[in-house]
Amino acid sequence: MKHPLSAITDRLVIAVPYLWLLVFFLIPFFIVFKISLSTTAIAMPPYTPTLGLADGFSGLLSQISELSFDNYLWLTQDALYFNAYVSSAIIAGISTFLALLVGYPIAYGMARAPATIRPTLLMLVILPFWTSFLIRVYAWIGILKPEGLLNQLLLATGIIDQPLVILNTHSAIFIGIVYSYLPFMILPLYSALEKMDYSLIEAAQDLGCPPASAFWKITFPLSLPGVIAGCLLVFIPAVGEFVIPDLLGGSQTLMIGKTLWNEFFANRDWPVSSAVAVILLLLLVVPIMFFQQAQARAQEQGR
Amino acid sequence: MNSSWSRFNITAIVLGFAFLYLPIVLLVIFSFNESKLVTVWGGFSTKWYVSLFNNQGLMDAAWVTIRVGLISATMATVLGTLAALALTRYTRFRGRVLFSGMVFAPLVMPEVITGLSLLLLFVAVGLDRGFFTLTLAHITFSMCFVAVVVQSRLVTFDRSLEEAAMDLGAPPVKTFFQITLPVILPAIISGWMLAFTLSIDDLVISSFTSGPGATTLPMKIYSQVRLGVTPEINAACTILIAIVAVGVIAASLVNKRREVQRLRDEQAAQRG
Numbered sequence: 369m370k371h372p373l374s375a376i377t378d379r380l381v382i383a384v385p386y387l388w389l390l391v392f393f394l395i396p397f398f399i400v401f402k403i404s405l406s407t408t409a410i411a412m413p414p415y416t417p418t419l420g421l422a423d424g425f426s427g428l429l430s431q432i433s434e435l436s437f438d439n440y441l442w443l444t445q446d447a448l449y450f451n452a453y454v455s456s457a458i459i460a461g462i463s464t465f466l467a468l469l470v471g472y473p474i475a476y477g478m479a480r481a482p483a484t485i486r487p488t489l490l491m492l493v494i495l496p497f498w499t500s501f502l503i504r505v506y507a508w509i510g511i512l513k514p515e516g517l518l519n520q521l522l523l524a525t526g527i528i529d530q531p532l533v534i535l536n537t538h539s540a541i542f543i544g545i546v547y548s549y550l551p552f553m554i555l556p557l558y559s560a561l562e563k564m565d566y567s568l569i570e571a572a573q574d575l576g577c578p579p580a581s582a583f584w585k586i587t588f589p590l591s592l593p594g595v596i597a598g599c600l601l602v603f604i605p606a607v608g609e610f611v612i613p614d615l616l617g618g619s620q621t622l623m624i625g626k627t628l629w630n631e632f633f634a635n636r637d638w639p640v641s642s643a644v645a646v647i648l649l650l651l652l653v654v655p656i657m658f659f660q661q662a663q664a665r666a667q668e669q670g671r
Numbered sequence: 672m673n674s675s676w677s678r679f680n681i682t683a684i685v686l687g688f689a690f691l692y693l694p695i696v697l698l699v700i701f702s703f704n705e706s707k708l709v710t711v712w713g714g715f716s717t718k719w720y721v722s723l724f725n726n727q728g729l730m731d732a733a734w735v736t737i738r739v740g741l742i743s744a745t746m747a748t749v750l751g752t753l754a755a756l757a758l759t760r761y762t763r764f765r766g767r768v769l770f771s772g773m774v775f776a777p778l779v780m781p782e783v784i785t786g787l788s789l790l791l792l793f794v795a796v797g798l799d800r801g802f803f804t805l806t807l808a809h810i811t812f813s814m815c816f817v818a819v820v821v822q823s824r825l826v827t828f829d830r831s832l833e834e835a836a837m838d839l840g841a842p843p844v845k846t847f848f849q850i851t852l853p854v855i856l857p858a859i860i861s862g863w864m865l866a867f868t869l870s871i872d873d874l875v876i877s878s879f880t881s882g883p884g885a886t887t888l889p890m891k892i893y894s895q896v897r898l899g900v901t902p903e904i905n906a907a908c909t910i911l912i913a914i915v916a917v918g919v920i921a922a923s924l925v926n927k928r929r930e931v932q933r934l935r936d937e938q939a940a941q942r943g
Contacts, residue, residue, distance in 0.1 A: 385754035389773040396788030474687035477680035500872040507694035608781020
């Protein structure tokens with residue numbers, strides 16, 4: 369028995385968020401794509417043609433004929449952009465791997481902790497995520513500077529005699545990404561490891577399997593969904609990261625998020641920054657679809 | 672069985688949490704530094720907090736940030752909860768794949784792309800950039816986080832409660848407000864808080880979508896950080912951290928109390 373009102377409310381529940389996301393998430397991508405085919409102009413908005421029906425339909429057609437792939441050609445000709453894409457992917461890849469190395473033991477330790485303190489540990493992992501990203505990155509400047517706290521500590525303890533140069537290098541970016549995205553790595557790992565049946569390991573060890581090989585043969589494969597989810601959650605946003613390379617990486621670091629930002633804010637070249645965004649999105653489409661499928665699967669299992 | 676909670680596990684956790692918390696702790700400590708240098712301790716002082724409150728630019732930015740945060744978090748919670756309901760309750764409707772894609776993709780979408788695309792939308796439709804566009808942008812990216820938080824609660828929700836209410840003649844809307852909403856309320860509240868913190872923390876999307884007169888605190892902090900690290904910024908950061916920490920701890924205490932109450936009620940019901 370369906371209530372007569374329910375058909376209308378059903379529709380609204382779906383339609384309102386659907387329309388919102390269409391207008392503010394999906395349609396903007398088409399605008400980005402369109403503007404990436406325009407040419408830079410000294411006007412406001414700073415691109416041409418602007419595509420509109422102001423000159424009638426024939427006007428629109430002639431505007432469409434002005435669109436061109438010149439910006440993309442420009443991106444392939446200037447090695448700067450290609451290098452920025454490659455180095456973003458490499459930096460994000462290395463950082464993701466480091467985050468996995470750091471995050472796995474923590475997630476494992478949390479999953480094996482007594483059940484009574486697990487919620488507290490979980491909250492402690494989530495808490496830094498609630499504090500500002502910008503602030504957490506900023507905090508590292510004071511630590512990594514040549515006269516910063518890390519060098520002071522290392523010099524005072526006599527481990528080094530010369531201050532280490534870390535700020536404005538790739539190492540600083542790795543530290544920044546691992547630090548900022550670590551909760552994203554730990555949480556899926558933890559939820560995969562917590563569900564695991566540890567009697568399997570005991571069984572393996574009873575049968576004479578050494579702990580290390582029990583880990584690689586049982587624990588790690590069973591935690592693989594968490595590993596994949598965690599790596600995607602770190603890798604995808606890290607590729608387009610802007611704040612970390614800008615504040616910790618110094619001027620020589622090439623990362624695509626920073627390049628896009630500079631094209632837009634410093635050079636005011638909207639069409640080229642749109643083209644940079646389109647290519648970045650194309651590179652990320654595959655990992656993003658992987659992520660969505662993993663999410664959908666997890667949702668089905670939760671049912 | 673506690674042999675599994677081995678020395679290795681404890682070491683990993685202690686080192687991990689030290690890594691997560693030490694930078695924030697150091698930042699807070701150095702906000703009370705007498706010296707102008709943020710890395711050399713010169714004695715305890717609260718003078719940076721005083722100069723912070725006398726900094727009109729920062730105070731204006733803080734006010735903009737809080738207003739955008741409150742409005743966008745509230746709107747995002749409504750839209751995100753609807754999106755979560757749509758995803759869990761309606762397994763078949765036209766364009767569901769696209770819809771779930773649009774809910775999950777913003778979670779990982781690089782902020783520069785979201786920011787740029789929203790800005791180009793606002794320019795294309797001729798909206799002046801400012802407080803309004805900033806709020807629209809914040810609603811859009813934070814509603815997806817709310818949707819995920821609420822959805823994870825909804826999938827474990829016992830639908831027989833709703834069916835019982837409907838069988839007894841309650842209309843769907845009434846069922847939602849009297850049965851469903853109270854059960855998923857903790858998730859909705861944490862969704863709101865997440866949306867609020869995401870909003871007050873955001874730098875990249877705000878920089879693209881904001882205009883003159885609507886500078887947020889992160890934008891202000893960012894422009895000052897580029898000029899150099901000062902204890903005043905540390906003080907501003909410490910206040911932001913304190914607000915968030917108090918909010919999160921208060922929410923988790925409320926949740927815990929609710930949980931204890933629920934257990935007690937269940938026990939009472941079983942005895943009765």
